[in-house]
Amino acid sequence: MTTRTLAAIALTTALGSLGFAQIGTPPAPVMAMMGGAGQPPMTGTGAMPGVAGMQMMxxxxxxxxxxxxIPHHQSAIQMSRAILKSTRDPQINTWATQIIADQQREITQMQGLLKEYGGPETGMTPGMLDMAGMVPAGPRSANPDVAYVQAMIPHHGMxxxxxxxxxxxxxxxxxxxxARNIIAAQTNEIHAFQQYLNKVR
Incomplete structure (x- = not known):
């Protein structure tokens, strides 16, 4: 798999999650790949149209x-550890604790599986891995508990x-x-997060 293919997968994944969550302007790493904030998307050999990007996916x-x-799970763990330091909401505490346990277990499993392939995908740059683990930008509540849930929804969506x-x-x-386990667990959590936001909005 070429570096361009990997870049397309990372970009399409990020943009798809942004659309799924309807959270507004893409974050800086995505904007950079698109030509920068306020700039037209890349053209020429580096351009990845939407249809082509989905084909790469x-x-x-x-x-x-x-x-x-793996880095995507690691970023969820970091977010969850951070909120555990400040939250006093029992529900947020339960979610964050469960996410840490579940995703750390899956990271261990994925690291073992990755060894069977000779390690990480070759040709993947640090920027691509950063994109895989990024938290999409968008409006966030001033309440840290609510902001955590708002960030976790598109992150799970990705x-x-x-x-x-x-x-x-x-x-x-x-x-x-x-894949089935990730889909089942994280769609259930997205639904629970949305119900939480319905109550606090």
């Missing part, structure tokens, strides 16, 4: 998924989209099960 391999999902593509394409039962 359809070529995601098990190895690419693992390489990108994971669900990546896992759905993996589930459609992988031929390995262990990877299919991993």
């Amino acid at each position: 359809h070529s995601m391999t098990d190895r690419t998924f693992l390489t990108m999902m 994971a669900v989209m990546m896992a759905t593509h993996l589930l459609m394409q992988s031929t390995r039962p262990v990877m299919q099960n991993l």
